[in-house]
Amino acid sequence: MKFGTKAIHAGQQPDPSTGAIMTPIYQTSTYVQESPGVHKGYAYARGKNPTRTALEHCLAALENAKHGLCFSSGMGAADAVIKLLRPGDEVIATDDLYGGTYRMFTKIFAHYGIVFHFIDMHDLQKVESLVNSKTKMLWLETPTNPMMKIIDIVSLVGIAKKHQLLTMVDNTFASPYLQNPLDMGADIVMHSATKYLGGHSDVVMGALMVNDDKLFEQLAFIANSCGATPGPMDSFLVLRGLKTLHLRMKAHCENGKAVAEFLLSHPKVGKVYWPGFPNHPNHEVAKKQMRDFGGMISFTLKSDSFEEASKLAQALKVFSLAESLGGVESLVGHPASMTHASIPKEEREKTGLVDSLLRLSVGVEDKEDLVSDIKQALDKI
């Protein structure tokens, strides 16, 4: 089956008791047993719920994975992955990492004796030089946030396989429509389903997809033991969102291209970070591992003025000033004062995250309206 058909049908059958075409929201905490210990695979809803099971099968199908596992948030999913490790184990991670993941590694798991290295993963030799007998995992994120760097998944999987490390890819920014890391040899794919998978800014959820049976059992054991599993209503919302994932992603990519090209042509705009431009430093890798370039764009102002960037963000009318991404509505964020405010100015500027950097999550509105909204806002600064 192809992607769109899987997005609509995978893991789902009409409800056997009524014929309802939509998977019911099984709002229950427990299930009646025929005799002690004899049941239909469902005993208690922290472990399993039929609405969640349908979603997990659908998500697995979209990432060409054997298994899917849902969590109450993206961070809940990331937390479960790190719990595969033991004190003393080491992880090598992308340096331009999602802020919440960085915070969890450095402020929570570092205290449990797990060691994290953050590095620019374009330098493969440098990555390999950090590997030692304690190293257990490579943690990749691509495209990165907010600098839109592209990490070469296949090359890093090569290093991981040579040293018997697990490769884990946070695929939130690309979505399974644009990129399938398991097909490139990765062991675990993670999603914040809050973003493109849910797609309507109405639910917080996370997911993991794997092929290996043993790894799946370990992760499912952690999920049930630690308890960050999602409820049936949220599972339903993501299941419903997925049915238009392919249509939304097509529109995100088309609108992203139009907005990126407009920004590049504007005299007040400085740099535009979007992997679809032929002069993006990792354009060739993006072309190789992604099917299209997505709707996430960052850009700076020539003036590099914090005040002007802030004024621009407020002057936008169709784009709303908010954190998050991947919904149908267009959003703008100012990383220096919002998501990355806790990073010292000197540190963030080293990676290109300057005062005037704005990040756009281009939605699926009509692209002419998006472009003219940005134009009128740029005219005001």
Ligand SMILES: *Cc1c(COP(=O)(O)O)cnc(C)c1O
């Ligand atoms: C949002 C996000 C997360 C965290 O997911 P939540 O659902 O907010 O817990 C992790 N990684 C990336 C890339 C994200 O954008």
